[in-house]
Amino acid sequence: MIRGAFPVLRPLLHRLDPEAAHALTIRSLAAAPPLRPAPDDPRLSVEAFGLTFPNPVGLAAGYDKQCEVPDRLLGLGFGFVELGGVTPRPQPGNPRPRVFRLPGDGAVINRFGLNSDGLARCRVRLERRRGRPGIVGVNLGANKESADRIADYATLVAGLAGLAAFLTINVSSPNTAGLRDLQGEAFLDTLLARAVEARDRADEVRGSRTRLLLKIAPDLAEAALDAITATALARGIDGLVVSNTTIARPEGLAQTRLAGEAGGLSGRPLFALSTRVLAQVRLRVGEAVPLIGVGGVDSAAAAWTKIEAGASLVQLYTGLIYEGPGLVPDIKRGLLDRLSAEGLTSLAPVVGRRAAELAR
Template sequence: MIGALFPLLRPVLHSLDAEDAHNLTMRALALMPPRAPAADDPSLAVDLFGRRFPNPVGLAAGFDKGAQAPDALLGLGFGFVEAGGVVPRPQPGNPRPRVFRLRGDRAVINRFGLNSEGIDVVARRLRARAGRPGLVGVNVGANKDAADRIADYVACTARLAPLCAFVTVNVSSPNTPGLRDLQGEAFLDDLLARVVAARDAAAPATAILLKIAPDITLPALDAICATALRRGVQGLVVSNTTLARPAALTEARLSAEAGGLSGRPLFGPATRLLAETYLRVGGTLPLVGVGGIDSTEAAWTKIRAGASLLQLYSALVYEGPALVGTIKRGLVARLRAEGLAGLAAAVGRDAAELARTA
């Protein structure tokens, strides 16, 4: 129903400030009673992290920052939802305006700055949905003014890991000063060691994922992959938004806004990085492909580049929630056309080519 109505609602939502439109959407979703999504085709099921994902199409972090409506979002057909980012203490983030639609480029720029209601609020909401079906993960970060940022990640992990399916360690937001420095090898090694230890003590069955930036060099990627493997991380999320501004962007005025760029222009660089990551860890560390997924073809390309799971967000701004079902139906059709029983057979099969050409 919501997907069918979106073409009518889009002009109204797009007439509003982008953040106001998003907040209105979240309030509406939070008021919806939980409903079970339609059953997915069995060929879409993905078994990872000791869990069965009914389909690989997930909602990326940033949409439901405070875990306000994960069940309503699962009801739209997502195979999983990632709430957050969450930081220990409430913080307002950066001043508004801080999110911009680049309509001509099917892109979004945001500089939210990890605005968060804080760990207590999110923990309460997650605890309230205990026992409900559906896989919900949490993206965690550090307060902007934290004296010990690693301690913030540890606190979030210890508190939230018992309440969710996975915790994503976000060291790649471009909108918190100094945060991406935690991708450096020494910092990352200490961070992951302490986070994994906190998870082991609080909820050993909860997976730890690491989300990385698309703007890193290949030597930096080598170090990140080696550290993640050494520290027992269960998966990598590739990738966050980019600080780059491709020359092909048509929205010249808006593209000059500071912040992370997402949406269609991110697809190429994020997919190349995904393929490069698969070439380094494929078969040992599952990957979640994020960045520019707005069609079945884009989703299928991410899978061929190495993604076992997918996440989208910015495309929903333009296509609405019906996109989730469109992608799932398209993936089933692609599997049948190629005579494949499941997605695993296609994961990473064209990584070497896509590392060069995506």
């Protein structure tokens, strides 16, 4: 029903301010009865981070920022959802307007600036779903005015460990001044050490196992990738999310006026850059840790290419804005068609097989 309604609803939603339209979708999901998608084909099952994902298609962070509707989102057929970003203290984010649709490019520019209800409120919401099925992760970010951003991440990890299957350390948002500086080798090493220590202490108390992931920017030189991947491996990070939005503006964008807005660009124009960086990361880490590929996933073909570049799992968000919830089953069906065409019984042989080619 939701899929059939989207072609009618999309023009109405897209007449609204993007942030108002998004808030309306969250409220609608919260009020809707729970959905139970059909079981996934076993060929789509993925083992990663010591977890079994029913399918590799996830929802990226930024959609359910305040951790309000994770189970409704899982009901759309996602294999996992990532909530947040969550900051230790509530903060409003940047002034509006702060999100812009570029429909001619299948893209969005946002400069939300990690608007968050804060750790305490998000923690209460996650406590309510304790014991429910479905893989849910949480994206973590530092407060804009924080005097000690590394301590912010340790606080978040300690506060949310055991309430999510994985926590993603986000040091790659382009919309919080100075945050990407934490991707520098010395800062990152200290940050990851503190985060791992906080996770281990919290997990010991709770008797849980919380995976720690690191989300990186696509706007990195190869030397920086060398340092980031080496540091992540040395500190025992469970996986990498590649990538966040880009501050670059690729040539050929159709909506040149909006392209000048400050913020991170997501969607179709990000696909080539994020996929290249994903493949470059795969060549550096090999099979040591799983990767999640993000950026421009708006079709089964795009998801398949991400997997060939090295992703065990993929995430989407902007594609959902333009294609609606039917995109999720469409991608899963397309992946199964590709597996059948090649006579494969799982996605495992596909992961990273074109990394060397796509890294160029």
